[in-house]
Amino acid sequence: MTQKIRVIVADDHDCVRVGVMRLLRTAPHIEIVGEAPDTRALAELLDTYACDVVVSDIGMPGIDGASNVVSFLRRLFRARPHPCVVVLTMICHAHMLSGLLHLGVAGIVDKRDTATSLIDAIEAAVSGRVYLSDQVRVAIDTSDAPPQPRAGVLSAREWEVFQLYVQGLAVHEIAARLQRSGKTISTQKRSAMRKLGLETENDLIDYARQIGLA
Structure with a gap:
């Protein structure tokens, strides 16, 4: 590759960031343009530096008190253009991994896999x-x-209903808060579960726990 791939590394564990950056610096076609310990710092970096790929953990402190980067990624993917995202994680729950693909991430690398997998993921992205x-x-x-990669991305309203539901609100309470009918809320909840590959209430709660919403 003649043009370097510009990468930002985001992880709330210092040792992980250091290790990832050390690995990426061995690849002459990759340039690290920044590092971030949380999504607030990541957002600031993306506003400041041109970036091709973001390498990020999923369980990182988020903006507005969230404990994960899902909400941030949703906003990022709505922008045009936006960098590719490669998630580096220890999560092995199939529904969670499915949800990340539905969200629009370009790659998922398990931290237990070989180090070269991350470079392969960046190149693929x-x-x-x-x-x-x-x-x-x-x-x-x-x-x-x-x-199905990149299929079934939740709408903003489906994501809103999903978050409120896993926080403990009943369908009728969500309907009252959002000023919609209970039937509409139920439909959006079912649609969100279907798109995320979740079949039961236990699947839904387990998924929410994996991404830090519950």
Whole structure:
């Protein structure tokens, strides 16, 4: 590659960021343009520096008191253009991994896989391909409902209903808060679950716990 791939590394663990940056610096075609310990710092970096790929953990402190980066990624993916995102994680729950793909991430790398997987994921992302490391692929392949990458992204309203529901609000309470009918809220909740590959209430709560919403 003649043009370097510009990367921002985001993780709330200092040792992980240092290790990732040390690895990426061994690749002459990759340039690290910033590092962030939380999504607020990540947002500031993205406003300041041109970036091709963001490498981020999913359980990182978020903006507005959230404990994950999902809400931030949703806003990021609505922008045009936006950098590709490669998630670096220890999560092996198939529904969670499916949800990340539905959200629009370009790659998922399990921290237990080989270090070169991350470089492969970055290269795939800038080439427009979806990359799954070995551990991630095994988790998805052994699930009952393999995800369809980049399909079924939740609408803003579905995501809003989903968040309120996993926070403990009943359908009628969400309807009252958002000034919509109970039927509309139920439909949006079911649609969100379907898009995320969640079949039962337990699946929904487990998924929410994995991304820090519950």
